[in-house]
Amino acid sequence: MSGLTCLDLKENNLAGSIPPEIGKLKQLQGLYLNKNKLQGHISEVVCYLFNLVELVLHDNEFSGLIPECLGKFSMLQKFYLGSNKFSSKFPLSLWKMSGLLYLSVSRNSIEGEVPSDIGELKAIVGLYLHSNHFSSVIPTRFGELQNLQYLDLSNNSIFGQIPLSFANLISLEFLNCLQMHCQVLFLCL
Template sequence: KIWNGVNCFRSNNRVRYLTISHDNNLRSKFPLSIGNLPYLESIFFYHLPNLTGPIPIEPISKLIKLKTLTISSTGMSGTIPDFPVQMKNLFNLDLSSNHFSGSLPPSLYKLPKLEMIYFNNNKLTGSIPSSYGYFNNKNLPSLLLSDNQLSGRLPLSLARLNTTVIALSYNKFEGDASMLFGSNKATREIHISHNLFKFDLGNVELSKSMTTLDVSHNQIYGKFPVGIENISWLNVSYNRMCGKIPKGGNMHIFGVNSFFHNRCLCG
């Protein structure tokens, strides 16, 4: 059954999906009574600017069948809690475009089915926990942390992580990011622009699946890596790269803005 954003199982009429979106008149905190819906598989709260307060982890932790938790574009704030391991079915965790602050929860890697983390566009601080390289199946197709106030060096353990999309742009990360690359990975998109990364791009190995690479506005140096001509979207502007711009492949589709303001690129 479906009515007003509520979807129920036909067999027992228990609530399965709960959706509330695009309501500027809703003025409330996150409903604590949601813990009384033990069969709930999906929560979708989107574009609710007057939904405020923190994430109430106690009632949410009772939802052991929950697969998708989306709280996006709301007025909610506070820290992002460590979701307990009994939420073993959680697959998609989207907390993007809110006012969440504090550090990244270090125990997320214990959730065995978690594959999508969207924490972008918040006010998060601190560094990425080393535990984020140890998700159970080593596969985390989407890790989006852009547009926060995160800082520090990336943990070397991220070399173990096999992501399809990783987005760290518009933060204050520094140092090496080469561990995000690898020819044996399934990575399609890497977005690390507007940080303080400093490493030799010429030494990385690109995934054969790579389609998008944005490393602009950093302190990255070196030459272009092998296979760069095969990707579909590229921006290395505002770095310290040198050498000849490769030809062939897709390189002809990139304008001067993709290479502007580097130390000594030519060609």
């Protein structure tokens, strides 16, 4: 099956870890393993899937480190890791994926700050970071995300003021900042 371009195994109660054989599917563009009972680390074999456009792993029991190598996937547009057990810091390489359209790491225990590199997500449309342990001020570079339509930062330890650069988010349709330690300034979005 080396020519396979899509592998959809969602909602099957699969348990265990991602099998190493998946790394041999070099033509794979879509990998959908969501809503299973997969656990452990995201296997490094996923790093060999350079043609991935969509990687959907939400609603499992993955934990440990999110592989840094995923930030080198130039074709990746949709990356869903929500509702897992990740607790480490988010790899800096993932904040620089200029072609990424949707990123969800919601409902994990990810720590650290939201870095200023977030401004490199030039194409991002949906960014879901809610229900984690992000702790920092909101970077002013959020204002560079001109395509951003959906932003959820709620239920984190983010503090300070919402930057005035948010007024530059001309495409923004949904913003959730509930249960954060931020001062909301009136913005005409």
